[in-house]
Amino acid sequence: MxxxxxxxxxxxxxxxxxxxxxxxxxxxxxxxxxxxxxxxxxxxxxxxxxxxxxxxxxxxxxxxxxxxxxxxxxxxxxxxxxxxxxxxxxxxxxxxxxxxYGYPSKGLTVIGVTGTNGKTTTTYLIEAMLKELGIKTGLIGTIKTKIGDKEEDASRTTPESVDLQRIFAQMLEDGVTHVVMEVSSHALELDRVLGVDFDRQVFTNLSQDHLDFHESFEDYLAAKIKLFKMNDKPSIINIDDVKSEAIIKEAIGEVISYSINSESDLKAEDIEVTQKGVSYTLKANQEELAIKLNLTGRFNVYNSLAAIGTVYSLGFSLADIKKGIEKIEGVPGRFQVIDEGQEFGVIVDYAHTPDGMENVLNTASEFTKGRKIVVFGCGGDRDRTKRPIMGRIGVTLGDFAIVTSDNPRSEDPMTIIEDILLGIKKEDKIEGEEYIIIEDRATAIKEAIKLAKSDDIVIIVGKGHETYQILKDKTIDFDDREVAREALRGISSGN
Known part of the structure; x- marks a missing residue:
């Protein structure tokens, strides 16, 4: 440079x-x-x-x-x-x-998004809206880093500090004016964003995650709160989340609230959810606006409110924001529909926490006429306490579950599955009738699609956009979406 x-x-x-x-x-x-x-x-x-x-x-x-x-x-x-x-x-x-690098973030409008779920979708929505409004944007997150129209795959949610400052400097050199980035609890705890001049801070929600890294849920919350104490710029906060009060208490700058259930600065009412999208009435500053998204699920209502609140706070009109957000088609691996002309639905989602999985399955329930067949596992070398919780959610909110491997990393996949089964057995579910175990993930996905009938929906959660699987001794090419497409093509060809 x-x-x-x-x-x-x-x-x-x-x-x-x-x-x-x-x-x-x-x-x-x-x-x-x-x-x-x-x-x-x-x-x-x-x-x-x-x-x-x-x-x-x-x-x-x-x-x-x-x-x-x-x-x-x-x-x-x-x-x-x-x-x-x-x-x-x-x-x-x-x-x-x-x-x-000359404190490059001072020359940029930097928007940081933190929370357990929704960070990736929210950053994508904000970036896409700003781009539609004629802004040259940058994006830093779980899936990729974008500098204008140039993209590169991301290795972690928030880059290490020296890499982050280099990226900011490159963005500034290339004429980017607004940067949207995911800010993980690891990044906050490990000072990766120290020295970043944030102009907006966004809070999506907080639920159990990363307790392999943080000593307790309270420590996890404390890490998230750090973002809102870094400067006196406005914060956009989901006040329906029970932990929002703790964040608002510590936030230094103005708080702009959004919600579905509470009274707030931006509120969604009259929500309608279908498999293809969600619509609602947005109420903001005595204005009412009909919003129609090409993303589905109540959780995406929250994500869109966070994005709208952020862009609105930057001085753009609600009418322009509406035009931008309604053009967005979706986010890779986030409630992504896989369609090869089959008579049942197939959804791939990144949900890898209890709360995320619950949101996805509850959303599917709103429009599924038949059975919900759920394929899921849990990552190795990560918080073990969430495994039985996700097992319970899989078999209580799904009609049939296939428990499989995720990214086992250094752990034995069957050891992880046994931890998941603790939550399933607690619900007195019957193996073979309400759930089965298939360790190999590709085989599990193919079996789910084989079992599906008209009006059913197959929901594959955990890996979403990922194009790899991390095993004990190697990392292999693996994409839930491609495995599902291959299986669906096999059905259509009669194989």
Whole structure:
């Protein structure tokens, strides 16, 4: 990126509280990284104590690859290369990155969306509406990063701080003015968004998730609240959620509320849900507007209200917003309809939390005449406590369940399935009549489609847009949508 020049190390260090273990700081820094494999000549290497590996162990590799200085939390000895000791390397990485790239978020209108469910859809809706209004936009989220019309796949919901600042800088260079991004609880807890100048903060909802990372639900909530304490800009908040009160209490700036059930600044009434979409009457500032979405489900009413509230708060008219939001066709892997001309419905959704799964199945109930056949599993190396809860939801809200593998990661898939079955057995469900177990996910999807009859709906949850499956020793190509399409084509061809 041509607009960025090297900075002197001593200039960079002005943003840090630090201890200089070696004193020669008159060094040009060409880049910053926390990954020793990405170090190039003239880089500053920041050694982070991670959850799986310790960056301090790779300092020698970083120096060999061209690192000219080291940021570390621990006392280390290296020959000649300057070492700067800090209390928290992650925080230092964020502060240094923002400084190195010239605080690019200050030149952008940055909208951060946080919550357990709905972040991806809400960011997509906001970005699409702004784009329709003639704004050059950027998007950072679970599925992809977009800079104008250029796209690249995302590796995590919120990038690491140095990557995030680099992306902001690239967006600014390319003429982007508005950026919409998902902000995960991990990112907030690990200071990835430290130094980001947010212009709007959006709260969708909060339910059980990530308790493998956060010590408790209260800690999870506390992480989310951090976003609303970062500045005094307006916050757009779902006040139907029971945890909204805690967030509003801590929010520094103006609160713009949205709801279905409560009195709020933006409220949806007269909601009608079909398999193809949802419509409602929007009430905002004594105005009433009929909204018709090409997305279905009450949860998407909430997502659309969050998006509308955000764009409205930026000064755009409700009439223009309506035109934009009604043109949006959908979000990959979010209640995505798979249609190969079959006589029953097939839906693929990313729902991987109890609340998300419950929302999807309740939505399907509103328009399904036949049975709901549910295919689901739970991810490995993640919160184990939600597994039996999702098992219970699958068999109580679905008419027939197929319990299968998701992304097992380092765990044995059958061990995860046994955890899920604890919730199913508690409901006294009968194996073979109300649920079956098929460990292989592709086989499970094909069996669900084979079992479906006219007016039934097959609901495949957990992976949504993902195009891979993470196993113990490898990651394989796997897409629920493509597996379902292949199975449906097999039915239509008589195979």
């Amino acid at each position: 041509g607009r960025f020049k090297m900075l002197k190390l001593q200039e960079l260090l002005k943003v840090l509280e630090h201890e200089e273990l070696n004193q020669d700081l008159d060094i040009d820094i060409a880049g910053i990284t926390y990954d020793s494999r990405k170090v190039k000549e003239g880089y500053l290497f920041v050694a982070i104590t991670g959850f799986k590996s310790d960056g301090h162990k790779f300092i020698a590799n970083a120096i060999e690859n061209g690192a000219k200085a080291i940021i570390a939390e621990k006392d280390i000895e290296v020959n000649e290369t300057p070492v700067i000791k800090v209390e928290d390397s992650r925080k230092a990485l964020a502060q240094l990155s923002a400084k190195f």
